[in-house]
Amino acid sequence: MTLAAVGQLCSTASMTHNLSQCQILVRKAVAAGAKALFLPEASDYVAPSPTETVSLVRSTTDSVFVRGLQHEALHNKLPINVGIHEPTTDGKRVRNTLIWIDEEGKITKRYQKLHLFDVEIEGGPVLRESKSVEPGNEIVRPFETVLGRVGLMICFDLRFPTLSTRIRDLGAQILTYPSAFTVPTGKVHWETLLKARAIETQSYVIAAAQVGNHNGKRVSYGHGIIVDPWGKIICELGGVEEWKASQGEPVIGVGEVDLEEMEKVRREMLLAPRKDVVDLVEK
Numbered sequence: 001m002t003l004a005a006v007g008q009l010c011s012t013a014s015m016t017h018n019l020s021q022c023q024i025l026v027r028k029a030v031a032a033g034a035k036a037l038f039l040p041e042a043s044d045y046v047a048p049s050p051t052e053t054v055s056l057v058r059s060t061t062d063s064v065f066v067r068g069l070q071h072e073a074l075h076n077k078l079p080i081n082v083g084i085h086e087p088t089t090d091g092k093r094v095r096n097t098l099i100w101i102d103e104e105g106k107i108t109k110r111y112q113k114l115h116l117f118d119v120e121i122e123g124g125p126v127l128r129e130s131k132s133v134e135p136g137n138e139i140v141r142p143f144e145t146v147l148g149r150v151g152l153m154i155c156f157d158l159r160f161p162t163l164s165t166r167i168r169d170l171g172a173q174i175l176t177y178p179s180a181f182t183v184p185t186g187k188v189h190w191e192t193l194l195k196a197r198a199i200e201t202q203s204y205v206i207a208a209a210q211v212g213n214h215n216g217k218r219v220s221y222g223h224g225i226i227v228d229p230w231g232k233i234i235c236e237l238g239g240v241e242e243w244k245a246s247q248g249e250p251v252i253g254v255g256e257v258d259l260e261e262m263e264k265v266r267r268e269m270l271l272a273p274r275k276d277v278v279d280l281v282e283k
């Protein structure tokens with residue numbers, strides 16, 4: 001059994017501010033005895049507009065945020081999974097990526113968000129992520145970590161079980177969904193979707209989340225969570241109210257990842273869908 005930590009913060013447009021918030025989360029994770037730390041989508045910054053999202057972007061080698069976290073990972077021997085932005089070749093948009101920094105401070109994996117959040121909900125969020133973000137085109141093969149084999153996904157990807165199922169079939173034991181969920185969709189969908197992804201893939205789901213008011217325009221739902229392969233929530237953080245009450249203090253939650261328990265769940269209920277399902281529609 002190995003302890004995983006999920007971190008929650010409210011990123012602003014200031015990379016140095018966000019780095020210091022994440023450094024607090026590293027301290028807390030180390031103090032709790034966690035062997036890996038999972039941070040939200042867009043931990044490096046959340047900007048008030050698509051134009052600013054593009055103008056703030058730095059390559060990982062030029063990013064004070066990423067370099068700072070690489071230093072923390074090395075210094076504390078703590079792998080860190082963190083959502084950031086990276087430049088595109090044409091410079092017109094950014095890439096919404098999730099990197100794995102190993103315990104030597106090296107970036108060993110990188111996933112670029114496949115599904116972008118383009119929505120127009122009456123009385124709810126209207127967001128067009130593809131204005132500022134270029135979608136990825138590759139699934140990252142699940143890879144070995146201290147916790148087990150990790151499969152990388154980001155936020156809105158959570159709504160596509162075809163993707164999580166594919167990643168599970170490629171050998172994942174832990175699925176990540178670092179997020180910056182909106183409050184209206186979070187209230188109704190967040191917990192249910194995460195539990196469903198855990199139950200149907202019989203995997204751990206670790207979803208770090210942004211929380212609170214980023215810039216007067218965007219508010220994130222919070223409720224960072226770890227779900228076990230049976231679908232039980234083994235750790236859940238607070239939402240916007242708790243964030244306000246604590247004056248914006250960044251928080252962590254921890255949960256044990258127990259691969260033997262996961263194997264037991266997979267053994268006791270074999271989930272093998274029929275391969276011919278798509279052909280079974282009545283003629």
Ligand SMILES: O=C(O)CNC(=O)[C@H](CS)NC(=O)CCC(=O)C(=O)O
Nearest residue numbers: 042046117129155156180181182185
């Ligand atoms: O790149 C950034 O600056 C931060 N990125 C985000 O906040 C992204 C794209 S706008 N948010 C989501 O995907 C929310 C999904 C969601 O809320 C849902 O599926 O209901």
